[in-house]
Amino acid sequence: MTGPRDDARPAIATLVGERVRSLRTSRHWSLDELAGRSGVSKGMVVQIEAGRTNPSIGTLVRIADAFGVTIARLVEDQRPPEIRVNGPAEYSVLWQGPAGGRATLFGGIDEPEFVEFWEWVLEPGEEQVSDDHAIGTREMAHVLTGSLTLRVGSVEVRVGAGQTALYPGDVPHVYRNDGAEQTRVHMVVTMPPGEFDRRAHRR
16 A cells, blocks of 8 residues: 555645644644554654655554544645635545555545545455544445445445445455456545544554
8 A cells, every 4th residue: 555646746745744743732742642642653653744754544544533633634735714616636645556546535524523525446456454443433435336345344245336335434444346347436434523542442
């Protein structure tokens, strides 16, 4: 799994670093505290805050959960006005698969609702393995084309074009394309408000 692509938004590593550092210092957390709460190593947190790495989507999820914010809060250029119209130039591609698949964050809402809107494109044979998110996180995936093999915990189902799956995001889950054609999915993720400390919720 790779991090955000460099060509689309060359300043994303710097932006994420600034956001993470600002959110951490506003809470008076040390680097060790953020590392403990998120389950991300202190060394990686240092690299992120310095803008020296494009963190993977899994790392962004863990850090956003720790702060109690959406991933959009970490990667979008500014707090949205009352009405904001996004286009491709503002979208963030936060995962690219080995065969050309991608996960695109269209946008997110922070406070009082915590919602993210994604598009996932999986080429045949590609999969994305996701850790558990903050307790209470829910996901809704609507398959536009192809079919999606979805595993949530120990349960696996196949979701066809035109079908929608609703499932908990607070257990490990996997998205996979077992078909012969491209799978395209629109996904909504809702999260509970509040910071999430993984040290207090070890499974």
